[in-house]
Amino acid sequence: MSAPGRTVQSRVPGILVATGAFILWSLAFLALYVAVSLGCAWGWDRPWDGAGGFGLSLQRLVALGVWGLHLLLLAGLLAWAWAPGPLDNGERQFRRVLAIGGAAFGLMATLWTGLPVFLASDCL
Amino acid sequence: MNALPPDPIRRHRALEAIWGTPPGLGRLAAVNHTVVGLRFMVTAFVFFAIGGVLAMLIRAQLATPGNTFMPPGLYNQVFTMHGTVMMFLFAIPMLEGLAMYLLPKMLGARDLAFPRLSAYGYWCYLLGGGFIILAMLLGIAPDGGWFMYTPLSSSTYTPGINADVWLLGITFVEISAVSAAVEITASILKMRAPGMSLARMPIFAWYMLVTAVMMLVGFPPLILGSILLEVERAFGLPFFDPTRGGDPLLWQHLFWLFGHPEVYIIFLPAAGVISTILPVFARHRLVGYNWIVLALVAMGFLSFGLWVHHMFAVGIPHMALGFFSAASMAVAIPTAVQIFAWLATLLKGRPRFDLPMLYLLGFFFIFVNGGLTGVMVAAVPFDWQVHDSYFVVAHLHYVLIGGFVFPLMAGAYYWLPHVTGRMPIYHLGHAAFWLVFIGVNMTFLLMHLTGLLGMPRRVYTYPAGIGWDWLNLLSSVGGFLSAIGFALFAVDMLLLRRFGRRAPRNPWGAETLEWAMPLPPPSYNFASLPPAESRDPLADRPRLGQEAAVGMHVLGTPRHGWMETLGVEAVSGRPEQVILLPRPSFLPLALGLATALCFLGLLLKAYWLTGLGLAGVLTVGWIWCWSLGARRDPARVAAGEGLFLPLHMVAPAQPGFLGMGLLLVADAAFFASLAFGALFLALVAPGWPPPALLAFDPWLSALGLAGLLAAPLATLLARASLRRGGTGACSWLMGLGALAGLLAAFAFAALPLWRGQDFTGHAYAATALVLGLYVALHAGLGAVMAGFTLARCRAGYVSALRDLAPRNTGLWQGYTALSGVAALLLLQLWPWLAAP
Amino acid sequence: MPAALPLLAACSGPQSVLDPAGPGAAAVATLWWVMFAGASLILLGVCGLALYAVLPRRRGRGLDAGRFLAGGGLAFPLAVLAVLLVVSLRAGEALLPHPGPRVVRAEGEARQWFWTFTQYDAAGRAIRTTDELHIPVGVPVDLRLTAADVIHSFWVPRLAGKLDAIPGHENLLRLQADAPGLYEGQCAEFCGLEHTRMRFRVRAHAPEDYAAALAGLRLTPTANPVPERSP
Incomplete structure (x- = not known):
């Protein structure tokens, strides 16, 4: 390496390292809320023929899609943050901890806030 | 840097002459963060006392069933004012003051980034708060609850001036919150001790950084809601009126979009106090x-996903409630992480049992209790029962008293020697603790049961025999006990300030930089700025304070009467620039008075007064901005310890630029809330689609768009020409930008107005008007800024290096163009949403 | 909250959430007792730990901080909250007005400061009453809530949770009573000067008496008049 100790992560602005995962969580949360609200306004909550007989409504499918997409993105982010980096220097270690911890927490939070998709009625 | 010999007394006199606040009337010109921070805190404490008296009136009224102590109209004013005063005039300003006082000292700086802005914020707070209290004394206080739900707060059901006092007074006060948020964020990011990287920042600064950013995003929805409601009340434009395409639920969304993050905005600084104090007494x-x-x-983000849990009973679909319920529970996890971090610190240390520790233990009990009931009300079906009952009153007081008041009382005793130079003596402090602790628990623990027995909030009395009598009586007794405790605490503070024994330097053996100075602190904080080589600078070098006093470190030599402090690179803390701060000035007071005139005119519906105020604001603003800067590129200066740094006006990353960026973050949050409101109305409000759509003139749209895009382009070209060395092109290009801005302002103002529409008939037209005016106002202000830059160019204040004015103007115009394009798109697509 | 334990005897009352008289309120009361027990234990644990930590002679200085934080700050609350989230969403689901064959419908319109209820007899004729809703026992009743002026909230704690009546919106609240009787309710959303006085009742009748009760209401002129007040 030309610059010893430089990792992929160290080229990303610090503010994104710390907050990227949470921004994704916010997007997931907002998208889920908007999807449910739009679906109820537009009548997507009836069982939908395209669901292949699972009796799912278009709305629940959209919500699942939104949720799954963000989970994938966050899993990717976590894998990226996990890329090996040096733990020698205080600054870089701090960045790495923020990146890994943030991604893990963001993934967990997104998984968590999406659970009602399975547990609750969509428009009642 | 050896112009002065290392004589601390002479250095002190020289620095004090530069940094001190002038005596007499000159105090009104104070901009020093120690002075302004203390003013904020003392004023906030006065408001706390007022709010406390109101609370005692409430408890007196409710002590017995069927009490006729207060008639319902008065009671409604009293409980509305209690909530309003405690939230807006006590908690938020108190944390702002605390941050202003402490941050520069902890970060190793001499002042905040924009001292005049904090002074202006203080005047807005004092004048706005004064308005509201004056209205109360005149018997026209707001009476619609601190949450001001529409339609009750609309002109139909609350025709008097009471609601206007709330909407305008609180918006006035919120100016200080937004300016403090900009100030605090920029200061934390740019103004720290040499070598203090983000990873080495004192933990309190992290708390305040997150809090300040949350304030930037959290307050604009409330400001928007207040403006819209005031416009509806004053001019009849419907936004919340369900009979004209508005929706009362929109108000609730906007209010709680602010209101829930607000709880964390209040809690986090107090938690930061705990994270600062607790290790000192744990000796670990x-x-x-x-x-x-x-x-x-995590909390900063999650707390923006909780707002609907105040709206579980308004009839939102269960799945959507589920998301908010889940997020409300999830936020308990970062809270638990902190609680366990504090417990671990205590367990690993050798705790010393001092008075602040007692308050911290009180915090643990009360706050954890409030957090647990918070998780309970996050459970949707349980909330359906206890929402708007006394259970929630109990919960929120446990959270706010436990999560804010107790940590601050611990902090008051901890920093008392810092502020006054006197050590606390503990007799009264113990008595005050036990009175408050027992009183608060007696009042609010029982209130959980009162709520479960079915007592709703905001009732001025209740019949006997429902089982609420003895609970309310005991709650009232507890309330008076805690009031006596708080009074004792205030007396104690005053006595200690007068009679406490002298405090030595760093009396608690703390390790953060605010203790590396003589007590009480001099106006300039540090005679030279000490380095931060770790998170605990005083642990590594216990004599850092003495070293700083003899000028061993950075910027130890006063010169030219400059108010110098260090600017660092945001992440690494590498010294980057020498920031020259502005001197004490009456401009903040003048601007505050002009702003007050604007609000007074709106309140009295004397719009010429508002016009006068606006003219005053623009004039003072112009003078204010004009008074800063330099007419030639200054050379690098020696900063001590071998550093040669540029002055801030020629540094590429000067705080002023960051400040503008942060202001635009708040502005973008405002615009996003407006866009959310427009979409929400189209989807949810009754009476949509609107009876008729506005016909937007394509020529006007094109003209507006062209003006919006041309303005930032002209500024870009002007900056390019500056870099090539000429200022002539800069002038006429900025003039062009100003013209383009005026054109855009005209087009966007005229866009919805063109055909003489009736804007009072439907929320669609009213919202379209607000969108158009938003862009027009921004384009117009952009034109003023371009004109200012033009004048600066001609007067020689601008060069390729001294480019703050053109850069900030360009940033503003760029943002305006973006928001204008978004507004145009929204205006075209939005009616379609209602009827796809 | 542990101090509240001796107060258990005082849990009954005409508006007590803890004295449920219908399946909806009963489910919430059960949820409360479970959460109360759990929260009390957690509160005792945390405060006990804090008090233990300030003892002069004790163990724990060699604590593994990472494990302590991961266990206490993450794993433990996550486990507790997961259970609570699933249980509370399940419970909430059971309280919703799911369509069903036996559901009785009724309407409630709120205005400053009274309720107008509409119930329907077997022939589908509307019977309007003021501040007293009549329902049959043992069957689910779906009350459609609207408001004529400002926001109000329908809350009869012994039967079900509250739901707001919002001008411009219609909300559906599921009510069910287990036994005949009079159940007290009170407006729970601040609605202006006389918010406090906005009290009302739900009278539950045995199924065999319900028709007679409604017929009686139709014949009683006092039950019908609705004071007309323009907002």
Whole structure:
């Protein structure tokens, strides 16, 4: 390496390292809320023929899609943050901890806030 | 840097002459962060006392069933004012003051980034708060609850001036919150001790950084809601009126979009106080610094996903409630991380049992209790029962008293020697603790049961025999006990300030930089700025304070009467620039008075007064901005310890630029809330689609768009020509930008107005008007800024290096163009949403 | 909250959430007792730990901080909250007005400061009453809530949770009573000067008496008049 100790992560602005995962969580949360609200306004909550007989409504499918997409993105982010980096220097270690911890927490939070998709009625 | 011999007394006199606040009437010109921070805190404490008296009136009224102590109209004013005063005039300003007082000292700086802005914020707070209290004394206080739900607060059901006092007074006060948020964020990011990287920042600064960013995003929805409601009340434009395409639920969304983050905005600084004090008394450094930083960032985000849990009973679909319920429970996790980090610090240390520790233990009990009931009300079906009952009153007081008041009382005793130079003596402090602790629990623990027995909030009395009598009586007794306790605390503070024994330097053996100075602190904080080589600078070098006093470190030599402090690179803390701060000035007071005139005119519906105020604001603003800067590129200056740094006006990353960026973050949050409101109305409000759509003139749209895009382009070209060395092209290009801005302003103002529409008939037209005016106002202000830059160019204040004015103007115009394009798109697509 | 334990005897009352008289309120009361027990234990644990930590002679200085934080700050609350989230969403689901064959419908319109209820007899004729809703026992009743002026909230704690009546919106609240009787309710959303006085009742009748009760209401002129007040 030309610059010893430089990792992929160290080229990303610090503010994104710390907050990227949470921004994704916010997007997931907002998208889920908007999807449910739009679906109820537009009548997507009836069982939908395209669901292949699972009796799912278009709305629940959209919500699942939104949720799954963000989970994938966050899993990717976590894998990226996990890329090996040096733990020698205080600054870089701090960045790495923020990146890994943030991604893990963001993934967990997104998984968590999406659970009602399975547990609750969509428009009642 | 050896112009002065290392004589601390002479250095002190020289620095004090530069940094001190002038005596007499000159105090009104004070901009020093120690002075302004203390003013904020003392004023906030006065408001706390007022809010406390109101609370006692409430408890007196409710002590017995069927009490006729207060008639319902008066009672409604009293409970509305209690909530309003405590939230807006006590908690928020108190944390702002605390941050202003402490941050520069902890970060190793001499002042905040924009001292005049904090002074202006203080005047807005004092004048706005004064308005509201004056209205109360005149018997026209707001009476619609601190949450001001529409339609009750609309002109139909609350025709008097009471609601206007709330909407305008609180908006006035919120100016100080937004300016403090900009100030605090910029200061934390740019103004720290040499070598203090983000990873080495004192934990309190992390808490305040997250809090300030949350304030930037959290307050604009409330400001928007207040403006819209005031416009509806004053001019009849419907936004919340369900009979004209508005929706009362929109108000609730906007209010709680602010209101829930607000709870964390109040809690986080207090938690920061705990994370600062607790390690000192545990005699062990804070366990889990990284964990806590992560938990803070997590809380900052999660807390914006909770607002609907105040609206579980308005009839939102269960799945959507589920998301908010889940997020409300999830936010308990970063809280638990902090609690366990504090417990671990205590367990690993050798705790010393001093008075602040007692308050911290009180915090643990009360706050954890409030947090647990918070998780309970996050459970949707349980909330359906206890929402708007006394259970929630109990919950929120446990959270706010436990999560804010107790930590601050611990902090008051901890920093008392810092502020006054006197050590606390503990007799009264113990008595005050036990009175408050027992009183608060007696009042609010029982209130959980009162709520479960079915007593709703905001009732001025209740019949006997429902089982609420003895509970309310005991709650009232507890309330008076805690009031006596708080009074004792205030007396104690005053007595200690007068009679406490002299405090030595760093009396608690703390390790953060605010203790590396003589007590009480001099106006300039540090005679030279000490380095931060770790998170606990005083642990590594206990004599850092003495070293700083003899000028061993950075910027130790006063010169030219400059108010110098260090600017660092935001992440690494590498010294980057020498920031020259502005001197004490009456401009903040003048601007505050002009702003007050604007609000007074709106309140009295004397719009010429508002016009006068606006003219005053623009004039003072112009003078204010004009008074800063330099007419030639200054050379690098020696900063001590071998550093040669540029002055801030020629540094590429000067705080002023960051400040503008942060202001635009708040502005973008405002615009996003407006766009959310427009979409929400189209989807949810009754009476949509609107009876008729506005016909937007394509020529006007094109003209507006062209003006919006041309303005930032002209500024870009002007900056390019500056870099090539000429200022002539800069002038006429900025003039062009100003013209383009005026054109855009005209087009966007005229866009919805063109055909003489009736804007009072439907929320669609009213919202379209607001969108158009938003862009027009921004384009117009952009034109003023371009004109200002033009004048600066001609007067020689602008060069390729001294480019703050053109850069900030360009940033503003760029943002205006973006928001204008978004507004145009929204205006075209939005009616379609209602009827796809 | 542990101090509240001796107060258990005082849990009954005409508006007590803890004295449920219908399946909806009963489910919430059960949820409360479970959460109360759990929260009390957690509160005792945390405060006990804090008090233990300030003892002069004790163990724990060699604590593994990372494990302590991961266990206490993450794993433990996550486990507790997961259970609570699933249980509370399940419970909430059971309280919703799911369509069903036996559901009785009724309407409630709120205005400052009274309720106008509409119930329907077997022939589908509307019977309007003021501040007293009549329902049959043992069957689910779906009350459609609207408001004529400002926001109000329908809350009869012994039967079900509250739901707001919002001008411009219609909300559906599921009510069910287990036994005949009079159940007290009170407006729970601040609605202006006389918010406090906005009290009302739900009278539950045995199924065999319900028709007679409604017929009686139709014949009683006092039950019908609705004071007309323009907002």
